[in-house]
Amino acid sequence: MSATDAAPAAATQASASASTLRRLHPLTPFFRSWQLVGALAASGFGVFRDDLDKLKWIWRALHGDVEVSLLMRAVGVLLLVALALVFVSWLSWRVTGFAIITDASPSGTLLYHRGLIVRQRSQVRLNRVQSVDVNQPFLPRLCGLAAVRLDMAAGEGASVNLAYLRRQDAWALRAEILRHTAVARSRPTAATDSTEGAGGELIAEISTARMVQANLLDGVVAWVVLVVWVVALVVGGVVFGWRGLVTVAPGIVPVTVGIAVQLRRQVASMMRDANFRLRRTPTGIQTSSGLTSTINRTIDLDRIQGVRLEEPYLWRRLGWARVGVDIAGASDQSHHGASLMPVADRRDAVALIAEVTGARLDEAAVVPAGAQARWLDPWVARHLGVELLDRGAVTRWGRWRRTQFFVPYARVQSVSARQGPVQRRLGLATVYLDMPSGVQRWQAQHRDMAEAAALVGELAGQARLHRAPLRRLEPTLGTGDR
Amino acid sequence: MSDSPVQRLFAEPGLEWRSVSPKLTIERRLPLLGLLLFGLALLAFGRFVAEQSEAAGADLTGALFSGLAAAALVGAVVGWFFVVPRVVSAWRYAEREQDLLVSRGRLVRRLTVIPYGRMQVIEVSANPVSARLGIATVTLVTASASTDARIPGVPVDVAQELRDRLAAKGEALTAGL
Structure with missing residues (x-):
């Protein structure tokens, strides 16, 4: 962004009062704080792992050997922490909002306000947006939520992730943004682009069978190595006795881990490519895929x-x-x-x-x-x-x-x-x-x-x-x- | 060698190839001076250690130090008389009507062709040493990170002319990504 952007930017800042901002979905704080709770649990586990006595204490507490009030207090503290987390993320949800305004430039600007302590206000000129993707991670997907991701030419740091919105809202927002980017390029956009599923003409679809076959054939080396390895281990175990295997475990474990990593990559790529669909949209190509979490990406042909x-x-x-x-x-x-x-x-x-x-x-x-x-x-x-x-x-x-x-x-x-x-x-x-x-x-x-x-x-x-x-x-x- | 294929690829004949200033040799030799001093210091230290201790193994330590010192000194001398002058003399550039050619390297030869329309930034920079010598480095930046178009050792006035000329040509031929 050059210096020429500064003037209209200042103007838009004033014109967008907080009331015009659209909010993200109210469930957002939950999904956000889930991550925090996870981190907390991990650190808590870290504390207990160093001191197995405490684990024993919890065990005894559950059996009523310890004063009940103490246990209640512990649970209460935990609840309080969880509530505080939810409250904090609710606060941050309250100050998070976005809006699309059109008075500064013909193509529109997306305002994105966030941050409880450090306030961040991003302004994204929609004509600079390189792609708009709608993604659905696993948990939010269960609740019918989706995230809208805007990629800018500048790369990683400049992209905006609006998480989470209701799925229909996400697709509508995407259509709106695309309309604005299309104005900038004076290109016609069809409204059909907005609707999920029916958007664009379906060019190709891959059957699950073929996808699995293809992935297996591509990664055949890893699978063969796995089979050979397992056979070798079993034969080794039978010939030298299982105790012998245990003594060479330091050698076995890294190899097994290596093979597992390879296979994990294979399975991940299968999960990613499942349900693959390719559609043509007025400005480019849209792909959607994924087994557990759905990834939609729109690829502008110009890009x-x-x-x-x-x-x-x-x-x-x-x-x-x-x-x-x-x-x-x-x-x-x-x-x-x-x-x-x-x-x-x-x-x-x-x-x-x-x-x-x-x-x-x-x-x-x-x-x-x-x-x-x-x-x-x-x-x-x-x-x-x-x-x-x-x-x-x-x-x-x-x-x-x-x-x-x-x-x-x-x-x-x-x-x-x-x-x-x-x-x-x-x-x-x-x-x-x-x-x-x-x-x-x-x-x-x-x-x-x-x-x-x-x-x-x-x-x-x-x-x-x-x-x-x-x-x-x-x-x-x-x-x-x- | 005048019309060998090497000549045609890395130094196209019929173009006005300009060499960089010989003063670049001085700038490039400075780090070697450091290496030289380091080698001498090692030598002195090794001798000091050998003189101080009569214990067993002192000979070995002394040999180790003199070996390292010799390597540093040989490196410095080879760099001074052989590598630096050859690298500097191989660094050349030529302006064509539509693009700039930069050719460099002796052991590994490289050539970069940058169309003027692709230039995004033209940078003229000088460190204290090169400023003292009156030379500067001209760097052309494109949208690609792998474009390697650096011309060090251009006399300051020539660098300014070059920058202005390139900027003018670039403006006339500007293109997007």
Whole structure:
């Protein structure tokens, strides 16, 4: 936010009296204080763990060996603490509120007031909002509550999380915000976007069976390792006796924990991808997924700065692929990229990419890496390649997890080349495209020198040509001091 | 070597490549002076320890200290006469009509091409040493964190000219993210 924002900001501050603020759902303090109660319980447990005698005391107290009044007093204290917590979070709920006002700028501003002791007042210009997601964590979901999350280009610190609202209210608020952001871009929005479920046209849906299959195939190594490990343990136990196993427990435990972590990740990704649905909305793509907690994310097509098509080894037989997108200023999963399509037939995946970015993969000629590259990277060299399309560049890599990564020229910030000493011997160089933060660096490894020089020239030229400014930024630059 | 592929990638012929000021060598050598002093101190300390104690193992300690000192001294000398001059002489930049090229590195060569329209900030900075020497560092910042476009050792007046020229070109060609 520049200095030009200061003047309208001051004006809006005055105009928004507390009465116009909308409140969050009254149950919010409960969910908020649940976390506090949890923390308290944890610390209480920490105290007792050091002193098992106290636990014994509680046990005896429950059996009536200790004076009842003492126990009552303890319970009373606990209740009091809990009440105090709820009271405090109720107070903070009272001062928390938000409002959308439109007098400062044509696109509207979201005011967000919060903080009991340190008062915080955020003003979010809605035309700077990058995405609006409606999320439902597990417990609030049971009560029909949802949180609205606004992501800004600046990333993690700048996002606003309005938690919690009634589910309908959350979706209505999202629609309202989207209307305002759409005004800024003078683009038509359909009202259908607002309604949950029916919003937008359903493009794809993944059956649970397929999702589970895909995840199992993708993580087959972890499962195989688990089976081998368990078999090894049982055989070891039978042969050397179970007591023998106990003596080598220091070796067994870390390995088991390692495998468990891997599997947990697998299960988490299954939970995350369950019930996956992909919808088209007027401004972008909307995905919703999740088994226990539902995550809805709206991806504005303008924000997509990189797309990858992944084909794990075992999926290739089945012709399956996964599509991920990199988004500028993405707060979470910035390294793996948000999943646009956890699993689909390859043809559909390629079609989806074409629709989302206009990139037609597999249509241009793939230029492989230099012949000398096999000395540097004998396993992967054959799978490296570059493909130049009209709108962007694709790089390929990966032997087991074959990946194609596309970035549009319009987002390329600079072009770099690098050559290490070994590469120089072999006459190779690596070419990079530097992308905005939140996007993986595009790299074409081990190109032949002559070809690398041509590639750098070509990519720099294209980056220059495709400097189409972001539609979102343009009006704000002009209207800042209007 | 004039038209080898290396030349074509990292130092495109037909462009007006400008080197950085040789004064950068002085700035870069200063930390080596510290290393040199550290090596000498180690040497002196090792000798002192060896002289003080006649006990068994004193020889070993002395050898250890002189080994470390020798490593520091050799490092300082190699850096002084070999690494720093080569690194400085390899640092070059060229302005094209639409973009700026920065090329650097001897062991690991790097080239960065920044279209003027992508520049967000042009930074001219000088630390006390470089200010004394009359040189400055020009840094180009884009929306990407991985853009590595730093030109150290530009004479202050040239740096100011460069900054103004780049700013003007950048303004004419501004683009969004």
